[in-house]
Amino acid sequence: AQSVTQLDSQVPVFEEAPVELRCNYSSSVSVYLFWYVQYPNQGLQLLLKYLSGSTLVESINGFEAEFNKSQTSFHLRKPSVHISDTAEYFCAVSVGTYKYIFGTGTRLKVLA
Amino acid sequence: DTAVSQTPKYLVTQMGNDKSIKCEQNLGHDTMYWYKQDSKKFLKIMFSYNNKELIINETVPNRFSPKSPDKAHLNLHINSLELGDSAVYFCASSPPTSGMSTQYFGPGTRLTVL
Secondary structure (H helix, E strand, O other): OOEEEOOOOEEEEEOOOOEEEOOEEEOOOOOOEEEEEEOOOOOEEEEEEEOOOOOEEEOOOOOEEEEEOOOOEEEEEEOOOOHHHOEEEEEEEEOOOOOEEEOOOEEEEEEO | OOOEEEEOOEEEEOOOOOEEEEEEEOOOOOEEEEEEEOOOOOEEEEEEEEOOEEEEEOOOOOOEEEEEEEOOEEEEEEOOOOHHHOEEEEEEEEOOOOOOOOOEEOOOEEEEEO
16 A cells, blocks of 8 residues: 655755755555645645656755655755745655655744 | 535534435536545545446445435435444545546544444
């Protein structure tokens, strides 16, 4: 069965430092992978997704994620974080046509 | 214009009561979903609907009954509320999917059962 593991429940990092949020998935079929961000008291918003093609995908606000099939990973990175990046980040995988499985989330806290 | 809206935003009620949460999307999407997010932020799919038809029911107790009067609306009715139902409920929608589509989430409804 497909699953998503986010090993880090919380990641504190200082402003302007780099960050990596880890995501591993298990699937026996081709996968589509997503990262969503949830700011406090809001719904989730798509950050980026991998469907096919280039294994490196980027978002408009400086995040990037790399699909690694051999390691079954889709880690999210940003070279320099801002206070405004403080949020909960969820990795997700689609399972068939109408179902998505989410990881347990990683709380990124950016410190001044 | 709000893409996916939910009402109410907050809902506080007693055990045993029946309550409803409404969801509307103005994106023209065919597929809508209900998710439950517990106190530890774990997000779990409850239902998926496509063109008003139930596609996925993730072993949700039958006290939960979704209803889709049209493609733009997916409401959630909960009977005989229990303490464990306390959570944030998110509605979402997506275009025809094949698993590749972006989901658009509503702002959530925080349900507290006392």
